[in-house]
Every structure is written in C-alpha cells, then in structure tokens.
Amino acid sequence: MLLLLTACTPTSAARNDPAPAERSVTLAWQQEATVDGLSVQFVGYRDSRCPADVTCVWAGEAHAFVWVSGPGMEPHVVSLPWNGGGAQRPQDANRIGARTLWLEALEPRPRTDGKVSPGDYRVVLKVGGVGAK
Numbered sequence: 560m561l562l563l564l565t566a567c568t569p570t571s572a573a574r575n576d577p578a579p580a581e582r583s584v585t586l587a588w589q590q591e592a593t594v595d596g597l598s599v600q601f602v603g604y605r606d607s608r609c610p611a612d613v614t615c616v617w618a619g620e621a622h623a624f625v626w627v628s629g630p631g632m633e634p635h636v637v638s639l640p641w642n643g644g645g646a647q648r649p650q651d652a653n654r655i656g657a658r659t660l661w662l663e664a665l666e667p668r669p670r671t672d673g674k675v676s677p678g679d680y681r682v683v684l685k686v687g688g689v690g691a692k
Contacts, residue, residue: 581687583663588677591626594686597658600626601682602636604665606675611668621665623682632656639684641665652687659687 584592584599591600603624609615621641628634637653639662652661664683667675 581685583683583685585681585683588680595658597627597629597655597660597686599660599684599686601680602626604677604680604682606665606669608641608669610671612670612672623662623665623684625660625682625684627655627660629656639682657688659685661685 582594584594586592586599586601588601591598593599601623604621605624606619606621608619608621609617623639623641624636625639626634626636632655637655637660639653639660641662641664652659661684662682663685664681666681666683667679669675
C-alpha cells in the first residue's frame with residue numbers, strides 16, 4: 560500500500576509550484592554570462608531604430624542576436640526583437656528549454672551625429688521560467 564501512495568505523490572509541476580523568478584542580465588558586445596544554468600552571449604544586432612535625437616513617426620525596430628547553450632540542448636543563436644520600446648510582449652519571448660528569454664533593452668539608441676560602434680552596445684536580457692512572463 561505504501562508503494563501505491565508514493566507512486567501517486569504529485570510532482571512539483573502538478574503541485575503548481577511557482578515558475579522561477581525573472582532575472583535580468585546586462586551584457587556588453589561579445590560578453591557571456593550564465594543565468595540559472597543557461598549560458599548567454601551577446602553576439603550580434605540589427606538596429607534600424609529611430610535616432611534618439613530625432614522625432615519619428617515610427618520607432619523602428621532592432622534585434623539582438625544571442626548565442627545560448629546549456630545542459631541538454633544544442634547551442635544555437637536566437638534573435639530577440641525590440642518592438643518600439645516599453646514592455647516587450649509575451650510573444651517576443653523565446654522558449655529555451657525550461658526557460659524564456661527576451662530582450663528588455665538594446666542601448667545605446669542610434670544618433671544622427673555618428674554611427675554607434677559594436678563595442679558600445681549593451682543588451683539587457685530577461686530570463687525566466689516558462690510561464691514566468
């Protein structure tokens with residue numbers, strides 16, 4: 560009888576344990592960090608946003624490219640969109656194994672007086688458990 564009761568004990572998912580908290584990480588160009596076992600590296604960007612010193616009718620768009628790897632997964636690059644500032648939408652999160660990853664910020668904004676060099680860029684990434692967003 561004890562074996563039957565043990566076999567029916569709910570798993571943590573069945574008990575509705577809360578998803579892991581969201582964590583932010585800021586990375587410079589080519590910098591790598593590990594967050595809860597997920598390794599992330601800022602490896603590229605595409606930036607066609609409206610310059611910070613101009614008023615535009617459209618905010619433009621940007622993508623940060625991040626190399627991700629971790630236990631039990633094939634390392635790969637994900638494209639994280641920036642969609643006009645403000646809070647990013649849930650559909651902008653990428654599911655990476657048991658986590659979600661999304662772009663909170665890509666800085667600096669372009670300027671009309673000069674090009675931003677790759678080494679000046681920083682990304683702020685959010686990492687959370689699936690359902691944390």
